[in-house]
Amino acid sequence: MEIIRIPKVMQDTVGGLLIRGRTIGFVPTMGALHEGHLSLVRRSREENEKTVVSIFVNPLQFGPSEDFARYPRDIEGDVEKLEAERVDILFMPEASLMYPVGFSTRVEVGTISETMCGACRPGHFAGVATVVAKLFHIVKPTRAYFGQKDFQQAVVIRRMVKDLNMDVEIVVCPTVREKDGLAMSSRNMYLSGEQRPAAAVLFRSLKGTAESLASGIIQIGEVRHVLRQKILSEPAVSSVDYAGAYDPETLEELAEPKGEILLACAVWIGSTRLIDNILINIKKER
Numbered sequence: 309m310e311i312i313r314i315p316k317v318m319q320d321t322v323g324g325l326l327i328r329g330r331t332i333g334f335v336p337t338m339g340a341l342h343e344g345h346l347s348l349v350r351r352s353r354e355e356n357e358k359t360v361v362s363i364f365v366n367p368l369q370f371g372p373s374e375d376f377a378r379y380p381r382d383i384e385g386d387v388e389k390l391e392a393e394r395v396d397i398l399f400m401p402e403a404s405l406m407y408p409v410g411f412s413t414r415v416e417v418g419t420i421s422e423t424m425c426g427a428c429r430p431g432h433f434a435g436v437a438t439v440v441a442k443l444f445h446i447v448k449p450t451r452a453y454f455g456q457k458d459f460q461q462a463v464v465i466r467r468m469v470k471d472l473n474m475d476v477e478i479v480v481c482p483t484v485r486e487k488d489g490l491a492m493s494s495r496n497m498y499l500s501g502e503q504r505p506a507a508a509v510l511f512r513s514l515k516g517t518a519e520s521l522a523s524g525i526i527q528i529g530e531v532r533h534v535l536r537q538k539i540l541s542e543p544a545v546s547s548v549d550y551a552g553a554y555d556p557e558t559l560e561e562l563a564e565p566k567g568e569i570l571l572a573c574a575v576w577i578g579s580t581r582l583i584d585n586i587l588i589n590i591k592k593e594r
């Protein structure tokens with residue numbers, strides 16, 4: 309696996325691959341890699357001739373009181389995992405090369421960035437869209453792979469790609485979970501021994517609410533309350549940023565049932581913020 313740290317070198321290297329007509333699959337990450345990330349890498353390897361993974365903890369997408377400084381980093385372990393997956397190129401730029409002095413451009417994706425996580429983390433999705441736009445220009449992928457776990461992020465990226473005529477196919481892959489249903493996340497490392505089993509409450513509550521909705525026990529307008537109560541029944545939960553039923557395209561909270569429904573939540577367990585979601589189709593589930 310080739311490790312590249314300089315954006316211009318990365319651009320020149322993919323330039324050479326593209327001249328030779330190679331398809332390039334790209335998996336952007338913030339490192340501390342787990343099976344969720346590796347599922348995207350495997351999908352990329354299946355569908356493209358070359359696979360590029362980036363590891364970059366993007367300062368632009370963290371708020372001033374968020375966990376940028378303590379975000380888990382494990383470069384040695386990550387390199388080992390990516391070597392084992394036979395990744396072609398690891399792009400690992402320094403922040404000073406991504407955001408040199410004077411950097412002042414932002415990619416802002418409208419209303420879909422303002423609900424759900426966007427409402428709780430102002431500026432977060434502008435940080436995400438800006439870095440992903442830069443990475444797309446540097447890596448020039450044929451396809452880029454994102455996880456459903458970060459559903460809103462995938463919607464924002466799709467919108468950006470469409471709005472700015474970016475020539476890249478966005479592929480969204482299923483959420484990989486631990487045995488008890490907890491969505492894999494680098495942030496799960498923050499959880500203490502007692503908090504870790506409690507964190508399964510997110511998925512359990514999403515599933516329970518989906519079942520009640522599908523069987524007609526609750527109506528769509530009750531989802532917000534029911535999901536929140538289920539999550540708060542776990543004593544380790546400190547607070548719920550949001551929990552509800554959303555339109556998977558517009559991300560607006562749903563007042564009326566629709567074909568596909570996104571059930572999503574963001575929850576604090578101590579000082580760790582976790583997110584999860586499931587997509588349901590009430591007609592199919594019935």
Ligand code: AMP
Nearest residue numbers: 337338339344454455457458483484492
């Ligand atoms: P991150 O390193 O957290 O920025 O995540 C990098 C990519 O991996 C994003 O597209 C995430 O949605 C995806 N990802 C993270 N966790 C999972 C998971 N449990 N299952 C599938 N994809 C994931």
